[in-house]
Amino acid sequence: MEENLREKEILNPDNWFKDHGDYLFRYALVRLRNKGIAEDMVQETLLAGLKGKEQFKGQASERTWLVGILKHKLMDYFRKSSRESPVTDFISSEESPEDFFDRNGKWKVKPGAWGSDPADVLENKEFWKTFKECMGELPGRLADVFSLREFEGLKAEEIRNLMGLSTTNLNVLLYRARMRLARCLDTNWFEKNQKEPQK
Amino acid sequence: MITCEEATRLMSESLDRKLPIGKRIGLRMHLLMCRLCPRFWRQLLLLKNASDLYKKGMEENTSISLSADIREKIKNLFATDSEKKDSIA
Numbered sequence: 001m002e003e004n005l006r007e008k009e010i011l012n013p014d015n016w017f018k019d020h021g022d023y024l025f026r027y028a029l030v031r032l033r034n035k036g037i038a039e040d041m042v043q044e045t046l047l048a049g050l051k052g053k054e055q056f057k058g059q060a061s062e063r064t065w066l067v068g069i070l071k072h073k074l075m076d077y078f079r080k081s082s083r084e085s086p087v088t089d090f091i092s093s094e095e096s097p098e099d100f101f102d103r104n105g106k107w108k109v110k111p112g113a114w115g116s117d118p119a120d121v122l123e124n125k126e127f128w129k130t131f132k133e134c135m136g137e138l139p140g141r142l143a144d145v146f147s148l149r150e151f152e153g154l155k156a157e158e159i160r161n162l163m164g165l166s167t168t169n170l171n172v173l174l175y176r177a178r179m180r181l182a183r184c185l186d187t188n189w190f191e192k193n194q195k196e197p198q199k
Numbered sequence: 200m201i202t203c204e205e206a207t208r209l210m211s212e213s214l215d216r217k218l219p220i221g222k223r224i225g226l227r228m229h230l231l232m233c234r235l236c237p238r239f240w241r242q243l244l245l246l247k248n249a250s251d252l253y254k255k256g257m258e259e260n261t262s263i264s265l266s267a268d269i270r271e272k273i274k275n276l277f278a279t280d281s282e283k284k285d286s287i288a
Contacts, residue, residue: 017274021265022265023258026259026260026263030253042269046273047277110235111242112238114238114245118241118242131249135253150251171208171211174214175207178243179211182242186242
């Protein structure tokens with residue numbers, strides 16, 4: 001009986017939109033940062049769901065099932081996009097945050113102190129705007145690995161296999177992404193919003 | 200003694216895997232001696248925490264939704280898809 005109800009529900013695309021469409025979109029958007037691609041992913045996910053609906057056995061919730069399909073699509077997307085241009089080209093062409101250090105490996109641009117309890121800022125709406133802008137400024141390659149690591153929560157090894165990266169290259173990409181994000185938040189948030197001047 | 204640049208690389212790496220003992224000790228020593236690197240370590244920890252909250256906030260932000268255009272498009276695709284199936288059946 002309950003199976004039947006589930007079955008009916010899943011056959012009804014109107015319910016999919018209402019119940020899960022926007023969620024799937026936001027799930028894809030935070031990981032991809034691009035509305036158009038996120039929309040394509042949702043479309044592909046729902047169509048794949050429709051085609052494969054016989055495989056839905058009702059052990060997981062409908063949403064979990066759809067998110068599972070979306071995850072596969074996202075991983076395919078990241079796998080393909082990583083094949084398009086060699087990462088080594090990117091690493092050598094990109095201006096590197098190693099410029100934050102002088103020849104002796106000492107800080108050239110000093111990292112800010114970020115106040116006594118920087119976690120306070122996490123309550124601040126304006127902070128999230130800055131965070132989003134800083135994410136937006138990352139070059140795509142850096143944003144992708146950062147997203148897979150910190151948003152999707154993949155392990156380093158999983159990202160290496162997915163993107164075909166060596167340990168060294170993944171370390172470099174994550175390092176640069178974090179350096180840039182920290183620097184961007186430093187400049188655009190903490191320096192502006194800290195009342196006491198930093199030493 | 201490792202440099203600040205090396206220390207920042209190790210800090211980042213330590214977020215992704217357990218550092219081998221030698222590197223871990225080198226990094227700890229550096230963090231004890233250095234004034235600026237502990238700041239960067241706190242920045243990295245906040246960044247990690249913030250990233251998780253950002254993701255959750257985005258996923259739950261109901262003001263972000265599919266556009267009317269794409270909604271219509273997917274609906275039409277669904278309609279033709281189920282028609283095809285019906286006619287085969």
